[in-house]
Amino acid sequence: MTPQEEIIELRQQLEQHNYNYYVLSQPTISDFEFDAMLRRLQDLEKQYPEMYDPNSPTMRVGSDINQKFVQVNHRYPMLSLANTYNEAEIREWYDRVVKGLDGEKPQIVCELKFDGVSISLWYDDGMLTRAVTRGDGIQGDDVTANVRTIRSIPLKLQGDFPKILEMRGEVLMPWKVFDQLNHERELQEEQLFANPRNATSGTIKQQNSAIVAQRHLDAYLYYVLGEQLPATTHYENLMAAKHWGFKISEHIKLANSIDDIMAFITYWDEQRHQLPFATDGVVLKVNDIHQQQELGLTAKSPRWAIAFKFQAEKACTRLNSISYQVGRTGAITPVANLDPVLLAGTIVKRASLHNADIIKQLDLHIGDMVFVEKGGEIIPKITGVDISQRSFMAGPEVEFITRCPECGTPLVKDPAEAAHYCPNDQCPPQRIGKIIHFVSRKAMDIDGLGEETIQLMYQQKLLTNIADIYQLTAPQIANLERMGTKSAHNIIQAINDSKKVPFTRVLFAIGIRFVGQTVAKQVAMAMRNIDNIIAADKTTLMAIDGVGEKIANSIIHYCADPQNIEIINRLRQYGLQMQISENEQQQQSNKLSGMTFVISGVFSKHSREQYKAMIENNGGKNVASVSAKTTYILAGDNMGPAKLQKAQQLGVKIISEDDFLTMIDNNDNDE
Ligand code: IVH
Secondary structure, three states: OOHHHHHHHHHHHHHHHHHHHHOOOOOOOOHHHHHHHHHHHHHHHHHOHHHOOOOOHHHHHOOOOOOOOOEEEOOOOOOOOOEEOOHHHHHHHHHHHHHHOOOOOOOEEEEEEEOOEEEEEEEEOOEEEEEEEOOOOOEEEEOHHHHOOOOOOOOEOOOOOOOEEEEEEEEEOOHHHHHHHHHHHHHOOOOOOOOHHHHHHHHHOOOOHHHHHHOOOEEEEEEEEOOOOOOOEHHHHHHHHHHHOOOOOOOOEEEOOHHHHHHHHHHHHHHHHHOOOOEEEEEEEEOEHHHHHHHOEOOOOEOOEEEEEOOOEEEEEEEEEEEEEEOOOOEEEEEEEEEEEEEOOEEEEEEEOOOHHHHHHHOOEOOOEEEEEEOOOOOOEEEEEOHHHOOOOOOOEOOOOOEOOOOOOEOEEOOOOOOEEOOOOOOHHHHHHHHHHHHOOOOOOOOOOOHHHHHHHHHOOOOOOHHHHHHOOHHHHHOOOOOOHHHHHHHHHHHHHHHHOOHHHHHHHOOOOOOOHHHHHHHHHHHOEHHHHHHOOHHHHHOOOOOOHHHHHHHHHHHOOHHHHHHHHHHHHOOOOOEOOHHHHHHOOOOOOOOEEEEEOEOOOOOHHHHHHHHHHOOOEEOOOOOOOOOEEEEOEOOOHHHHHHHHHHOOEEEOHHHHHHHOOOHHHOO
8 A cells, every 4th residue: 555545544544433432422433543643644644745634634734823714705605594592482483384385284393402602614526615604694704724623524425425615514512521621721810611602602613623623513413405405304404414424413303293392392492401511492393494485584584493492490598698709810709698498400609799799789698598599500690689578688789808818918899990909919729729730731731730738738737839839849748748759759759840840831820910821922922031031021021912901010010029930940950941932942933924925836845834933933924825915825736726726816815835945044944
């Protein structure tokens, strides 16, 4: 077998295994075998760049390079559905449909209404060519690179598919993934996603497709469009789509009467809590496509379909007290303690109250009977008070605390922000929280130092700040409860390994308020090293992309504290990276700043990925498709004809590899 043939074979096999795992949930090989095959394919593709294929299984890991979304017109407008919360209106809709069909009783396809983000997928000759968000229904964002990372979406179709096909469906985040993501965000003190839908839409609009790949989105498809569909009913088309490799819900039912429809609704109103993803209702569609055409559309939605939305689940219970939690940055989170109550299948004892303003708006009194809702949100919230049940025994109006519940320091509040803060950075939960953040996976990634161990080490005064981590000894760790010499050795090893973590992550790890991963990266790349950051004034900091006044002030505030500087100096002494690496430094320039590039074709001197990285490293931006805003097209051999035509139309300049390398002065670097 030639390497080219092996590439083709591996792609085909990997796509099949992907399908078995993510669509059928029936893997036939181990993860280990799958990874080995994928690595082999990655190696071969590196050696044979002319075999580039945007739909190769290797593309599912995404890319670290930021993309900009291009707006594209939908081939068919993306209509929305009429919806109702009311069973009587479902009966009225059904009667209208029967009347519209001159008394004929139609078959109705009953489906779940998935609570995610709608997507349109285009397939030409069985290849995924584009994925577009709904946008305003006429135009949406081209999010193809992100959608390619969703494993349950086929990149190549199987069997007898139409030459030109459009599939509509819903991208969603399963509960398990959502819970895990929010848990991680909580540890990082990043704002939590309110529900899986928000998390999905935040993810699908990510500029960095490698992040999308890590978020494990899923997708169900529910509508087939095209000129040459295999059948004249919606249901049969969906079943055909299943054979082409799409994930189609197992919970679709054909109904022959309004009673069947009502039974479906009643069943899922209860059972939906058992599903591994969020649903907010059911969708009813006339099955026969001719009947659909007969019924037609209104201005906004088809007459042949309707959505029934489930009520957000609500319960009424007593508010017993309010607790206040202190986070690593000192932010205070109020939490309501409630009489346990059953809500959407789980027992709820606590509800989020967000901040002082919300408490004020609700006019809460301790002892009040309050309404708790869980409308697709994982953290229940209090939405109101049942005043009619307020007794003369009720306590006084809830007053937000004025002092830190942990250290007693008076709280502060910036009028521009909703949260109260404890300004004392010696406050134990802040100190412990900072250490937990520092060792977390996205920061220094020190495995083995879990939250409980850190708490214990803090109590025993082994750790009082992040720098102390590097003075821990194996015997000290081994002496702790539930530790042994082996785990102590592993932790020491992980601590030593963390000294290699690049500066961008060190800057994130030290935990400056408002400096998240992205900001840390921007600041590190712009300022090069910690000393420049410490010396920088507000104007210098605000000149960095992504840094506004709030962040600049926070960095300056952090650096003005001698204790922080001492910690930084100690970390430097222990050997942590306090500047961007040689490699990054050499490559970095602003030569391409303000320019956008589209890469097309096959190259001989460097790979596409390398060119993309060179553009980014020199301050330029990569975009996926040509528009009037494109500065250059970097063209190799066999540039796509559509791109060429568009470039000529818009007068965008086309440059060769050599032109580009001269531009960034890198021609001596040829391989
Ligand atoms: S069918 C013309 N089926 O609900 C019919 N939509 O406005 C197009 N949705 O934005 C839609 N589950 O994203 C259909 N089984 C399902 C659905 C579904 C969720 C979403 C869709 C659309 C919204 C309705």
